[in-house]
Amino acid sequence: MKEKIKTVNTTTNIEEDVIKSLDATPSESLAKDAFLRLIANKGAVVGLIIITLLIFIALFGPYITPHDFLSQNLEMRNQGLSWEHPFGTDDLGRDVLSRVIYGARTAVILSISITVISFIIGTAVGAIGAYVGGKIDAFIVWLIDLTMSIPSLLLVVVINASLKPPLMRWMETQYLETKNTIFRETIWVDFVLVFGSLALIKWPKAARIIRGQILSIRNKNYVTAARAAGVSTFGILTRYIIPNAMGPVIVLFSAILGEAMVLESAFSFLGVGVRPPMPSWGNMISDGLRVWHLHPHILAAPAGVLAVVTMAFSFLGDGLNDAFNPRQWD
């Protein structure tokens, strides 16, 4: 209160005041406001913690796994839970916990690449549509609708059946010619095919949101007012359009991240995604399913982790949506 009275009295001394206000703590910004809303939401906080933990595990996977995820020990097959193997071992005697951790690595690498690629394509396409307009925009809208109508599973199966065999053959001949072991690493073929095809399916969502945001914000009064004040086109884009468009884009980013993670597991489960011996939660679930009535822990570990992570994304997505949804602002 004292502070307030003081500033009232010194308004005449503007110079001193301005210098003071430059170091003063900034008042609540809209982004901070949204963050506070997010923090107030318990589900979102739980989701955020789980996802942070997941990314941490994925990043430092090689340093925290108790065992090598590939080394088999046929004397220790299908062991139950123990201190040595907290999640037990699978039918080849591999440590399940280590495989779940590497599965997290697979899931995080794939889903982040898919999301980033689809956002790069989506932003470019959506922004071109919004800015150029006319026939090109109509074509882009048509392309978005068309792409969204393709079932993702069907596309991945088709790509697997049509592109994978020739690619593998080509790599094999390259290996025979050059003896370069790079061409033996077939795991990258899976990665590239899976995230390539998923990114192809996910970009239209990003494109649609970004196109809509640019179209609506570009015609806002404050953009006209800024242009009237002489702000350059670049300034309008970076300081007026992009910051105002961020809310829905952040919400969509988290949603696509979660979806991509689930889809990766689903494809690996069906055998069209990441293939063994590279661990993915999907192919681990598929393996565990064969022996679940004898050794349920082999199924329970990856399935449980997948369920928790999916739920975390769902909570975080809801929280972000509430935090950034302008309709709920006063």
Added chain:
Amino acid sequence: MKTILEVRNLETTFKQRKTTIHAVNGVSFSLRKGEMLGVVGESGCGKSVSMLSIVNLLPPAATIKSGEILFDGRDIRKMSRREVQHLRGKKIGMIFQDPMTSLNPVMKIGKQMIEALRYHNKLSKEDALKRSAELLDLVGISNPTERLNEFPHQLSGGMRQRVMIAMALTCDPEILIADEPTTALDVTIQAQIIELIKDIRSKLDSSIILITHDLGVIAGMVDRIVVMYSGYIVEEASVDDLYQKPRHPYTMGLLKSIPKLRGSAVSRLSSIDGSPPDLLEKPQFCPFAPRCSFSVERCWKENPALLTAAGESEESGHKTACWVDTRNGVEK
């Protein structure tokens, strides 16, 4: 006095799929240095579009078909994009109608205010903020330095409009265009903003164009008034002439429709019958003829030009676009 802005034969159209809307149909007017010009007319008569045409801020669907816009003798339409950008904010400031949506919601007031100062005057951040605080003080905002650090949603409508006015004044523009600055505000705040604009005029010597649809708002403040109807200027006169001896039937109708505080309590408020014309076609006759009680045969055949009103000297600058001498209802 020196003419600072001259608009000649401005014609602006909007394209809508296959139809064309004729929003401004050959408007000519001039603004002298230090003068305050009022532009009056009902919604959709082309007031705002004419003003947006001046600084080339039209929406993408609109194009300027023809005309010259001379600022200090140079045609703005022939300037490069860069030159026009230097003009906006620096030489021509604009105040918009709706203060609630005319400020960027994610940017602090201070940061928005210094944009123009840093771009046009190349001031340092500190100097620009200092100047912004002075301007906020000028437009009557208390605790200006505190406000600089706030976001638009923390201010009331009246305060936001004051901020908008301060922003338009940042670089001491030679022309200030105020597009219905009081329409979105309630009556008491309206009066304050009007006082503020008058005050600014006496402190700075900018020329001001004030757009409004309310003749009552500008009666006591402007020097000259231009009345627009359907994309045409139908009457132009000094403020006293316009209120005391309006010559165009539309202006007469507008003046009659202002509610009066004195006089008989039972008299009904008079209104202009009919509705504004469709702008899809450029009329070949007087656009006001269908609603006009003075109309004669000629009104339906030819569109009248804006000429010195009958019985007025050219120096008085009282012009009207009408085939009839409305003082006696006789065709000229």
